[in-house]
Amino acid sequence: MSKKLSKEEKKNRKKVKPGRLAKREAMVGIAFISPWIIGALMFLVYPLAMSFxxxxxxxxxxxxxxxxxxxxxxxxxxxxxxDTEFPLELADYVISTIVSVPVIVVFALMIAIMLNQDIKGRGVFRLIFFLPVIIVSGPILGMLNAEGAGSVTAIDIQAITNAVEETLPKSIAEPISDLFENMITILWYSGVQILIFLSSLQKIDRSMYEAAKIDGGSGWECFWKITLPTIKPMILLNCVYTIVYISNNDQNAIIELIxxxxxxxxxxxxxxxxxxxxxxxxxxxxxxxxxxxxxxxxxKDVYAKQVKKAKKAHKKELREIKRVGRRSARHAKKREREQAKQH
Amino acid sequence: MRKKLLALMLTMSMAVGLVGCGGGKQEKQDPGKVKMTNETETVDIGGITYTKSKDLTEDDIELTYFHFDQDETVTYLKDRFEEIYPNIHVNAVYENVKTYNDTLLSLVNSGDTPDVIMFSDADFALSNSLLADITELWKSDPETKDIATTINDCNIGCFATSKRFAVPVKFFPGVMYVDRNVLTKLNIDPPSRNWTWDQMIKLIKDCTVKDSSDGMPYYGCGYYNRLDSYYGIAAAQTVQGEFGFDGNKFDLTAWAIGEQEFANLKQGGYIAPVTETIEMEQWMGDFQGWCGASSHVALFTEAFWTYQNTWATENYKQYNLDIVPYVVPAVSEEDAKSTHHSIATIDFGGLTTSCQYPREAYELLKFMSFGKDGWKTRIQLYNDETQTNSSGLPLKQDVMPAPITTDEEVWDQYTEMYCKGMDDEHVGYWKEFFASCMQPIPYGWTSIAGYWNYCDEYFNKLDIHNKVDNGEEKAADKVDEATQKANYYHASAMLQYFGKEGYDILSDEEISKYEEMVKENS
Structure with missing residues (x-):
């Protein structure tokens, strides 16, 4: 067992110089991370400090x-x-982000699940959904929007807008109407998210599905009990990615304001x-x-929680059985004693 | 030891090299004090006789020209300038208008400020003290006397100060295009060449025929520019800028009359539908149609360049149009009788405050903008239809400006080039127009301090054009508030740009005057 050194002992203790090998290793380590350190200092810390x-x-x-x-x-x-500009733009931004992030993430998840199926031309479909990420830059997106390509023509946007505006306050209704008006644009934002979901879906152990199927689990149940809990960390990752993307996009009114x-x-x-x-x-x-x-x-992991809960219940049950057993034994002894007294 | 010696020698040689490269920098001259000596000689290059100034440096220097002009044209001019002055290397840098200010300010921020710049937003250029004082250069240059009269008379480019900071680079006169074929079809006489504003309005109304024999309605006016901008300048000869700016303060009364008149015309159905509207689809049967190709509009408030890059092209011959130019009419009959002020699109340029060679930079700026020699070179280029832009279009058709110099030789050559292929009657129309458009008043954002900020932060947010057009509001109701705000923005800008914290060129009286204006209008 190691002995705890007192302050005096620590002071008196001779400093052990690292050897040449240790020094060289440390230098190599520093050399390897120095590009990142320099980059972070120059392009992150310094600009942040300067902008503040x-x-x-x-x-x-x-x-x-x-x-x-x-x-x-x-x-x-x-x-x-x-100035009134920023608070107003900010309010619009907050509401529209909170509304559109779930739409993008859910859409990305749906597409990823579909692309994960064993279908013909899977690669082509994956490419199609990822193409907007490569092709659609800020100016192109602006031009497409100007041409009216941002909305789904089959949807009666005006009817939806009217319905939303009649039922909700204007400040909330507007971002929701915008969501429908720019549905295509929003869905174009989901290329990377689809890719992230796809990679996590492919990591799920197939045996879990097989086991669930053997136990009679339906596809729906498998999704809720296996797929979704497993890819939950990726949902958060995609939410963060989407928020950052929406917030720094060229189309963002606050970026324009800045x-x-x-x-x-x-x-x-x-x-x-x-x-x-x-x-x-x-x-x-x-x-x-x-x-x-x-x-x-x-x-905590939902299943770990459930297992723990089940174990606890099982222990409680065992305790109850033991208690009942002890009580029965006591009662039996008591009865025996009473019978003996009567005899 | 040997390694250390080698390292030391390398370091020393690098230091010596750096010192050597850094040396020989000329001390910066104050552009405001530099004059021209007007000693010249002539040189013949490419069939043009150029007047070469002898008071320019003989050292090898480099000047950067930062612009949003037509790139191929500027490159051609730059090459010719370098031939005239072989010791001056010009680095011409084109930047798209959309990102122009951003890129320019980034260059300034990183210490790479160009020597000569173009600008269209005066507030941007002045608030960042980009423009150098070139008063003495301008005054000592004989060519500045042969320039459109309003430039000197209304101190355009001086921003209501006694100093000059900018020169006109690209000039697009304000023009009213009349389709004579429409007038013939409707049996209406062509208007007088000295027409008044009211005569123009009458023409618009007379030429609007909803139940025409061919089934397609005729409209009096197809617009690109709104009439209120034109009316504000046409209303009085004392006006030196948009929104009734008289050189000191704004008065939006005349603007409101023009605004209301245009809205009334719109509401009355005298204005042709604009592109990408249901009305356009119903009228021309094409959602993306343009009234300029309808053959059913009598008058157009199009830009100057629309004629050369659209109506004069082969594609447009099929529409059977006979477009002739008219001067923007004056409101009063008295003004209409002679040449008068009219609105024009003018992009300006200047030397930057960090420019090391103001005399040479001024010569370059002049060559690229109002200078006679530069214009002779431009005309030579426009005449050569094999010289095209990146889309293969002859440069004459790519937003070609007009000369702002009044030099007869330049104008004769320009008119000949411009009217190539026209009959005498049409040449006459153009000659008459060119003679009458030389009292231009530029749009406010290029020439008035505080104007752009006013529009950006107040006027545009009123959405007044739509509201007046829809009949929701009357323009007159906004006059007092809008005038007050305009004067506030202008006075604040004058103090900020030219006061103690800016160029510091305002006198105590001027400072008190603008401070009083700020107080009165805040």
């Missing part, structure tokens, strides 16, 4: 240099208390103002990610 510093300043960028005027939280108060603010000529706006919007926006995006994470992070 920008958000506290009013900045003018001129050919003769950058001029910073420290305004503290001035940009944030301007955005939230004076860009416009960057290049605006008004005194209040510019890089500082745009950075402040970006920080506020990131915070909200993180909150939405957190919201979905709360809904999908499984604290």
């Amino acid at each position: 510093w920008y958000s506290l300043n009013n900045i003018r960028i001129t050919p003769l240099g950058q001029f910073f005027n420290y305004v503290g939280i001035g940009n944030f108060t301007q955005i939230l208390m004076v 860009k416009n603010s960057m290049f605006s000529g008004t005194k209040e706006k510019g890089y500082g103002y745009a950075s402040a919007i970006a920080w506020l926006y990131s915070f909200v995006v993180l909150l939405i990610v957190g919201l979905f994470a709360l809904a999908f992070i499984a604290k």
Whole structure:
């Protein structure tokens, strides 16, 4: 058993220098991760720190240099208390994201399950669903939307919009109407998610399905009891991916607002103002990610929980049997004693 | 030891190399103080005699020209400029208008500011102090006297200050196109060449015939530009910019009259349907149809370039149109009798504040924009129909501007090139038009400080055009508030751009005046 060293002993203890091999190994390790460290410092930590510093300043960028005027939280108060644009756009964004993320993820899951079936031309179908990811960039998407290709022509959008607007408040009805109006566009966003689901579906052990089938489980039951619980971590991953994609998309009105603010000529706006919007926006995006994470992070495995519950019930049952046995034994002894007394 | 010595030597040689490369940089000149000496010589290149300035540096230098002009044309001009001044290498960089400001500001941010730039949004250029003061260069240049009169008279490019920051680069005159064949079919006399605004409105109404003999309704006007923009300038000769800007402040009264008049015409059914509407489908039987190809519209408020890149092309001969240009009419009969102010699309350019060689950069800017020599080169290029853009279209048909210089030689060559293939009657129409369009007033966002911010943050959000067109609101009801806001934005911008924190060129009186304006209108 190792002895715990006192502070004095620790101090007095001679420092053991690492050997040459250990040093070399450490250097190799550092060399291998240094590209990431340098990259993260240059392209993540530094820009983040700079953009936060920008958000506290009013900045003018001129050919003769950058001029910073420290305004503290001035940009944030301007955005939230004076200008109306960002809060309004943000409200629209939050509602539309919360509405469209489940639609995209569920659609991706459905397509992934279908593509996982043993069908002819499976590869071609997979390619078709992944094509939008490769082809559809921001400008192309913009052009397609402008041509009216973003909605399903067979759906009577106007009727849905009217129905939604009659039953719900305008602020909630609008994002839902938008969802139907841009149904195709939204579904185009699901290429990567389909791929992620597909890879996780292929990892599920086939023997589990066979066992379930032997026990008389239907396809429906297999989906709920085997498929869904197994791919649950991927649902969260896809939700996060979808939120990030929607939030940083070229079509996103807040991204447009940030860009416009960057290049605006008004005194209040510019890089500082745009950075402040970006920080506020990131915070909200993180909150939405957190919201979905709360809904999908499984604290414990459902089956482990059920097994534990069953074991507990079984133990309780055993205890009950023992108790009943002991009680019966007691009663029997008592009866014997009483009979003996009578005799 | 040997390794260390080798490393030391390499380091030293690199340091020496860097010092050597970094040396020889000329000290930056203040563009505001640089003048032209006007000492010149002539050189003949490609059949054109150029006037070469002798006061330019003889050192080998490089200038960057950042633009959104027609790329092939600029490349041609750049090559010719380099032939005239072989020691000046020009790096012409094209950027799409959509991403122009973003890219330019990124370049500025990274310390790669171009020497000469084009811009269309004055607020963007001024708020970032991109434009250098070129007052002395402009004043000492004799060619700036031979330029469309309003440029100097209304201080266009000076942004209501005593200094000049910008020069007109691309000029597209405002024009009213009349289809004479429609007038003939409807048995209506062509309007007077000195027509007034009311005569134009009458023509629009007279030419609207819903129950025509061929079953397809005729419309008086097909629009690309709304009439309110035209009316605001046409209303009075004191107006120097959109929304009744008189050089100091705005007054949207005239704009509201034009806005309401246009809305009334729309509501009255005198305006042809626009593309991609049900009305268009019902009228031309094509959802994506364009009224310019209908042969059933008398007057068009199209852009200047529409004639050359659309109506003058072979494809459009099938529509049997006879399009002739008319000047944008003045409101008062007095103004209409002579040449008068009319709205025009003008893109501006300037030197940047970090430009190391202002004299040379100015020469380049002039060559690319209003300069006679540059225009002679452009006309030579436009005449050569084998010179095409990336789509194979002759450059003459690719958004070709008009010269803003008044030089007769340039205009004679331009008119000859422009009217190639036309009969004398049509050449006469064009000559008459070109003579009457030389008092241009540019759109506000290119020439008035604070205008774009005003539109972006206030005016466009009113959705006033749609509301007035639909009859939901009257334009006159918005005049007071909109004028107040416009003046507030302008005064704030003047203080911000040209006050102590900006170029610092405003006098104390001017600062007090704008501060007072901000107070009054906030």
